Every structure is written in structure tokens, then in C-alpha cells.
Amino acid sequence: EIVLTQSPGTLSLSPGERATLSCRASQSVSSTFLAWYQLKPGQPPRLLIYGASNKAIGIPDRFSGSGSGTDFTLTISRLEPEDFAVYYCQQYRSSLWTFGQGTKVEIK
Amino acid sequence: EVQLVQSGAEVKKPGESLKISCKGSGYSFTDYWIAWVRQMPGKGLEWMGIIHPGDSAIKYSPSFQGQVTVSADKSISTAYLQWSSLKASDTAMYYCARRLGGHWAFDYWGQGTLVTVSS
Numbered sequence: 643e644i645v646l647t648q649s650p651g652t653l654s655l656s657p658g659e660r661a662t663l664s665c666r667a668s669q670s671v672s673s674t675f676l677a678w679y680q681l682k683p684g685q686p687p688r689l690l691i692y693g694a695s696n697k698a699i700g701i702p703d704r705f706s707g708s709g710s711g712t713d714f715t716l717t718i719s720r721l722e723p724e725d726f727a728v729y730y731c732q733q734y735r736s737s738l739w740t741f742g743q744g745t746k747v748e749i750k
Numbered sequence: 751e752v753q754l755v756q757s758g759a760e761v762k763k764p765g766e767s768l769k770i771s772c773k774g775s776g777y778s779f780t781d782y783w784i785a786w787v788r789q790m791p792g793k794g795l796e797w798m799g800i801i802h803p804g805d806s807a808i809k810y811s812p813s814f815q816g817q818v819t820v821s822a823d824k825s826i827s828t829a830y831l832q833w834s835s836l837k838a839s840d841t842a843m844y845y846c847a848r849r850l851g852g853h854w855a856f857d858y859w860g861q862g863t864l865v866t867v868s869s
Contacts, residue, residue, distance in 0.1 A: 643812070677855035679795070686845055686862055687787075687795065692855035699857075730795055734854035737809045739785070739797040 644669050646731050646742035654750040661718040663745045665731035670711050675734040678707055678716045681744070682727045690729075691716065721747070752776040754784075754846050754860035761866045762836050769832035770863045772846030779827035780804035783849035785856055786820060786831045790842040800849065801829060836867045 645668040655661055665676070673694035679687040689698040691707035694714055704719040718725055726749050731742040757771040772784060785800040799810040803822040810820070822829040829846055844863045847856035 675854045679856075681795070686859035687847070687856075688859075689850070689855055689857050692850060692853050692857075698850075698855075732795075732797075732855065738811060739800075739854070741795040741797065744794045 643738060644671060644733055644735055644740055646733055646740060648729075648731060648742035648745045650745060651743075652746045652748060654748050655721055656750045657721050657723055659721050661716075661721055661725070661747055663716040663718075663729055663747075665709075665714040665716070665742050667712045667714075667733060669735075671714075671733045671735065673710050673714075676707075676709070676714050677732045679730045679732065680725075680727050681730060687730070718747075723749075752848070752858045754848060754858055756844075756846060756860035756863045759864040759866070761868070763869055764836060764838055764867055766836050766867075767832070767834050768836055768865065769830050770844060770865065772829045772831075772860050774827045774829070774848065777848075780824050782851060784822065784829040785847045785849060786818075786829075787845045787847060787856075788814075788842045789845070789862075790839075798831070798844075803827075803829065836865075838867050838869075840865060841867045 647666045649664045676694040678691040681687045695707045706717045728744045728746045753775045755773045786798040788796045798814040799820045801808045801820045803824045819832045846860040848858040850857040
């Protein structure tokens with residue numbers, strides 16, 4: 643089973659700043675199979691990025707994904723107040739999906 | 751509009767059985783896989799299993815194999831997650847989610863069903 647390790651655990655930033663979230667896989671993951679989600683309290687997860695770099699429907703341009711192999715990144719170019727949340731990466735391989743443990747983006 | 755609507759919150763005792771549901775609408779239910787995802791209190795997301803309502807193909811996470819049963823009734827566009835004997839450690843929020851067609855992410859999610867197991 644592939645393990646996804648996200649870092650940092652918590653990111654303390656101010657609105658307007660750039661957020662860079664990391665997701666490292668224990669084995670190589672095809673970019674096609676890497677996704678990112680946003681989770682806010684009281685709401686279901688929201689798909690942000692699929693295929694490592696493709697934005698889901700309705701996702702603002704400030705969100706972008708990149709990476710390959712074992713290292714993937716979610717970047718939020720300029721944080722808006724509604725972006726403070728927990729972010730999860732997810733991968734698929736051999737009929738199994740796994741999530742990372744999450745990165746919390748909090749207001750500094 | 752694509753929607754996944756889950757059944758309401760449940761409070762159960764250890765040892766009881768439970769079946770929660772997820773009804774899809776606004777799309778062809780038999781063409782998309784439906785997954786179940788757990789979030790325990792204060793914890794992260796865990797993929798439990800997935801079903802293709804069209805042919806009832808099912809895959810389970812090794813962590814949940816034998817612990818839960820995933821099923822679907824395509825005649826009423828509804829997927830299910832069930833337990834035969836609940837434990838306190840099953841207390842969690844459970845989400846259903848639709849797999850994005852042709853991709854390996856989940857694009858639409860139910861609102862979640864909170865299951866509380868307590869004596």
C-alpha cells in the first residue's frame with residue numbers, strides 16, 4: 643500500500659500570502675492518479691485538483707497542482723479568507739485509493 | 751444537477767447492525783463508481799471501498815474488508831454501506847462520493863452521515 647505523507651502538518655499564513663503544500667508518496671505514483679481535496683468543518687470534501695494538475699469544475703485559478711513521481715505540490719497563489727481549511731492529497735494504485743493525513747492551513 | 755443525498759444521523763449501541771444509504775440523482779447512476787469514505791472524530795479521510803452500480807463490481811480497502819459491506823440498488827439509484835455488528839470505534843462521519851468519469855478522483859460528495867455508537 644502506498645503511503646502519502648503531507649507536510650507541513652499545519653501552515654500558518656495571512657490572507658494574500660502564498661501557500662505551498664507538499665505530498666510525498668512512499669512509491670512512485672502516476673500523475674494521472676493524484677488528487678487534492680479541501681475539507682472545511684461541517685462540509686463534505688471538495689475536489690480541487692485531479693490528475694496532479696487539472697482543476698476541477700468551479701475551482702478558482704489561484705489553486706494549482708504540480709509534481710510527478712513521489713513528490714506533488716498544491717499551491718494557493720494568494721490566500722483568500724475562505725481558503726483556510728484542511729487539504730488532503732489522494733492517490734490511486736492497484737484498485738486502492740489512499741489519502742494523506744492532511745495539512746491544515748490556518749490564519750496567522 | 752448532480753446530487754448525492756445520504757441518510758440521516760444514526761445513534762446505535764455496540765453489537766447492533768446498521769445500513770446507511772446514498773441516493774444519486776442528476777446523472778446516470780449506473781455509469782459511475784460510488785465510494786465510501788470515513789472520517790473519525792478529529793482525524794483524516796480514509797477510503798473504505800467502492801462499488802460500480804451498473805454491474806455491482808466492488809473493491810474494498812484491506813483495512814475495511816470484512817468489517818463493512820458495500821452494495822447498491824440501481825433500480826432506485828442508491829448505494830449502501832452496512833455493518834452487521836457495530837463497535838464504538840465505528841463512530842465517525844461517513845461520506846459517499848462519485849468517482850469522476852475516466853479519472854481516479856471523487857468529484858461529487860454526499861453531505862455525510864454521522865454514525866455514533868455508544869452504550
